[in-house]
Amino acid sequence: MxxxxxxxxxxxxxxxxxxxxxxxxxxxxxxxxxxxxxxxxxxxxxxxxxxxxxxxxxxxxxxxxxxxxxxxxxxxxxxxxxxxxxxxxxxxxxxxxxxxxxxxxxxxxxxxxxxxxxxxxxxYVAGATAYAAVEGVDPRAGETVVVTGATGGVGSLAVQLLRLREANVVAIASTRHRTWLESQGATFVEYGDGVADRLRRAIEGGTGGVDAFLDFQGRDYPDLALSFGVPPERINTLDYGAAARLGTRSQGSAEGTSQAVLAELAQLAASGRIEVxxxxxxxxxxxxxxxxxxxxxxxxxxxxxxxxxxx
Incomplete structure (x- = not known):
């Protein structure tokens, strides 16, 4: 072969x-x-x-x-x-x-x-990772959750899984994907220099606070989440070094791997409840x-x- x-x-x-x-x-x-x-x-x-x-x-x-x-x-x-x-x-x-x-x-x-x-x-990989990250921060209806890397394979699924749980999603991503994110019910924030100020304005125009944070980019985002007052146990990052340094969660594909989870994701995608x-x-x-x-x-x-x- x-x-x-x-x-x-x-x-x-x-x-x-x-x-x-x-x-x-x-x-x-x-x-x-x-x-x-x-x-x-x-x-x-x-x-x-x-x-x-x-x-x-x-x-x-x-x-x-x-x-x-x-x-x-x-x-x-x-x-x-x-x-x-x-x-x-x-x-x-x-x-x-x-x-x-x-x-x-x-x-x-x-x-x-x-x-x-x-x-x-x-x-599998994107779905299991997104599923575990969302489960790790346990979002409740009406809470505000920030997602970085929101249009990658993992982030795009996490945004939708959060919306299925009736969370308010603030998505940090490239401008060229703004239309897709807004079609999923997310509030768009452009990444790059000045992102903290743009995020603050977006939050102030909505609920006024951040309840949980999903980071699929790394870099300074876990520190940014803490600066917004998000408790470490409600921050999930794929930057394992930052997670160890800051005491945040770092749940990924390993924690989301099971036949039951993959079958559930497959049914959600087949029925059109999530888009891949x-x-x-x-x-x-x-x-x-x-x-x-x-x-x-x-x-x-x-x-x-x-x-x-x-x-």
Whole structure:
């Protein structure tokens, strides 16, 4: 099969698509023919070595956690699945950006018929992260929650999950995505220099205070949240260093990972209660272009690798 590989840390030029053998099926495992595999900013940080201390790579390394596809083969003792079943799920082995992926059967859920392949294959990492972050700050109806990085794969879902819980959302993002955010019922604040003053004006024009803060950007945002009087236990950031320094929450995909959560998100997306924006799709062979778009263009929503027929 074809699979994404890299043999050293570096920029997108270290990525390649190579011929590899799928690993043998063990008991309780399933072979899935991949129809879509979302890509994520965390994979960039792993590939460049920025997360070496926390998530080191073993070379040659594959890539990818998100996927959706059809069941191709079953290992011993697998029940509840049959060849041809349409599924979505996750891999812990950095192996989903490939034509086939092997995972334990309990890392799969059934794909709703109404859910497009591209959305199904992009749902796990962003969805689990957004779900865990929202649960971590426990928003209540009428509370004001600030979201940074509000139009990335994670942020765009968090905004919608907050609105489903009837929270007031203040979204910090690029001006070019303002229309989409406002269509989701969020109050828009432009990121960049002067963001604290713009956020203060937005809050003063609304409820007058910030109850919780979801940070998907890092940098100075956790400190900004504290300056607005948000208690540390109601701040969730993906900047693990800032979380350790400030005593905030740092719940992410690990805390949101379960079949029940992924199935719930799939049903929300299939029913139209949440939207999973897909910025672009690329064939597996164009993985370098896909990550270039993700890393340089700050797209709305997700970037997805798919078979050439779906690109």
């Amino acid at each position: 074809k699979a994404v590989r890299f043999h050293r840390y570096g920029d997108v030029d270290v990525l390649g698509v190579e011929d590899v053998e799928p690993r043998p099926l063990g008991p309780g495992e399933v072979l899935v023919a991949v129809m879509a595999a979302g890509i994520n900013p965390g994979e960039t940080k792993i590939r460049t070595g920025a997360l070496h201390e926390r998530f080191p790579a073993t070379f040659p390394s594959g890539q990818g956690s998100d996927f959706a596809g059809t069941v191709a083969a079953l290992g011993d003792a697998v029940t509840g699945w049959a060849a041809g079943d349409q599924v979505l799920g996750w891999s812990w082995e950095r192996s989903s950006q490939a034509e086939y992926v092997v995972v334990p059967a309990d890392q799969l859920v059934r794909k709703p018929d109404e859910l497009p392949w591209t959305v199904a294959g992009a749902l 924006p897909i910025s672009r799709t690329y064939p597996l062979a164009e993985v370098r272009a896909a990550f270039t778009h993700l890393e340089n263009d700050h797209p709305l929503g997700k970037v997805v690798l798919v078979p050439p027929a779906l690109a």
